[in-house]
Amino acid sequence: MVYSLRQQVLTEINPVMLTRIRVALQSRDALRRAVDFLIAAILFRLPPLLRSALFRGERHECPLCGAHLSGFLVLHRPFFRWCPVCRSLQRHRVSWLFIRQHILSVHPIRRMLHIAPEEALRQAFQRLPDIEYVSMDLYAADVLVRADVGWLPFASHAFDFIYCSHVLEHIPNDRAAMRELQRVLRPGGVALVLVPVWGKPTFEDPGVTDPVERERLFGQFDHVRWYGFDIVDRLTDSGFAVRVIRAGDVADVRAINRFGLDQADVLFGCTKPAR
Numbered sequence: 040m041v042y043s044l045r046q047q048v049l050t051e052i053n054p055v056m057l058t059r060i061r062v063a064l065q066s067r068d069a070l071r072r073a074v075d076f077l078i079a080a081i082l083f084r085l086p087p088l089l090r091s092a093l094f095r096g097e098r099h100e101c102p103l104c105g106a107h108l109s110g111f112l113v114l115h116r117p118f119f120r121w122c123p124v125c126r127s128l129q130r131h132r133v134s135w136l137f138i139r140q141h142i143l144s145v146h147p148i149r150r151m152l153h154i155a156p157e158e159a160l161r162q163a164f165q166r167l168p169d170i171e172y173v174s175m176d177l178y179a180a181d182v183l184v185r186a187d188v189g190w191l192p193f194a195s196h197a198f199d200f201i202y203c204s205h206v207l208e209h210i211p212n213d214r215a216a217m218r219e220l221q222r223v224l225r226p227g228g229v230a231l232v233l234v235p236v237w238g239k240p241t242f243e244d245p246g247v248t249d250p251v252e253r254e255r256l257f258g259q260f261d262h263v264r265w266y267g268f269d270i271v272d273r274l275t276d277s278g279f280a281v282r283v284i285r286a287g288d289v290a291d292v293r294a295i296n297r298f299g300l301d302q303a304d305v306l307f308g309c310t311k312p313a314r
């Protein structure tokens with residue numbers, strides 16, 4: 040177990056991970072971050088069946104993996120609620136509920152692009168019948184296509200659904216990325232876009248490149264901006280019709296609590312107008 044954990048940690052160490060560790064060590068809550076990192080490193084390497092047994096209960100339910108849970112796990116950030124079985128967060132669970140209720144209920148997804156894939160959602164998408172699933176990331180090794188979201192190596196109108204969550208806030212030229220998402224989507228198709236959003240207008244400063252300063256200004260060491268709700272204007276300028284979706288659009292108050300959703304999470308449902 041210890042040997043396996045050490046091997047896993049060593050294979051995950053890369054320049055991005057080293058920067059993450061350096062920034063965490065310089066933060067005011069360095070000790071809590073280190074403890075959370077260790078808990079996550081150990082817990083999420085236990086077999087899913089064992090995690091499911093450890094957290095079994097009837098108070099909560101994960102709509103992504105179907106686990107019945109005594110509670111969700113608070114790790115890494117005080118507002119994060121992890122499913123201890125599939126490792127989904129609030130935003131993944133609300134996305135899945137929206138996809139089930141408002142996309143799959145209308146028509147099946149034939150060909151989809153999943154950018155920077157989250158494991159819990161990857162598994163859920165791949166379980167859908169007759170789907171051609173394409174995963175893409177600039178850095179990760181376990182994807183079908185390695186590419187930059189600003190230069191998508193796909194034909195126009197190639198996908199009927201795109202899931203792109205917590206990517207654009209890392210991209211200096213986010214408008215180019217939005218135009219690419221629009222280009223590769225078929226008319227009538229939907230791109231579900233998520234970014235961290237605050238209550239003020241979008242704030243960005245390309246001159247800020249120091250990871251510690253980026254974390255202070257933009258909330259994470261590798262973010263290049265904080266988005267405001269004016270992201271809707273950028274998405275609209277890129278050719279999308281945009282719908283703002285919240286947890287209340289897919290679940291009532293009781294279900295929001297049961298599924299561990301967050302009223303503050305926002306999804307941008309971006310439809311490419313039919314020609």
Ligand SMILES: [Zn+2]
Pocket residue numbers: 101102103104105106122123124125126127159
């Ligand atoms: Zn789950």
